[in-house]
Amino acid sequence: MFTGSTSLNGLRKLETLYLDSNDFMESILIESLGALPSLKTLHAGGSNFTRFGKGLCNSSSLEEVVLDGSSLPASFLRNIRPLSTLKVLSLNGVDFNSTLPTQGN
Structure with a gap:
């Protein structure tokens, strides 16, 4: 489980990141991927x-x-939308934790 602060600043040349099968409760890690x-x-x-x-x-x-x-939280869908470079988004078998937003919201 990742909790607390995790810095990724020293990994500026990292191209591929595998974080399969983790629990990202209250994690700063995902927030710092930018x-x-x-x-x-x-x-x-x-x-x-x-x-x-x-x-x-x-x-x-x-x-x-x-x-x-x-x-995933349903907010993921809103937050992924601005990624103009995204070519592949695979969400097979994803469980969204809350109600999906209606179109136009």
């Missing part, structure tokens, strides 16, 4: 996210996000 300017691929399948904020959307190079079998 600090990885070279990150192209994120795999975090089978993980539990209690929140998934806008930090991921600050990534200017993210091309592939695989979250198969994860538990």
Whole structure:
């Protein structure tokens, strides 16, 4: 389980990050992914996210996000939308923790 503060600032050239099968309750780690300017691929399948904020959307190079079998808050869908470089978004078997937003909201 990731809790508390986790800095990714020293990983500026990291292109691929595998975080499968983790519990990201109250984690700063996911929020700080935007600090990885070279990150192209994120795999975090089978993980539990209690929140998934806008930090991921600050990534200017993210091309592939695989979250198969994860538990995500519905806010994830709003927060992933601004990723203009995203080519692959895999959400097979995802359990959304709350009601999905209606179209237009």
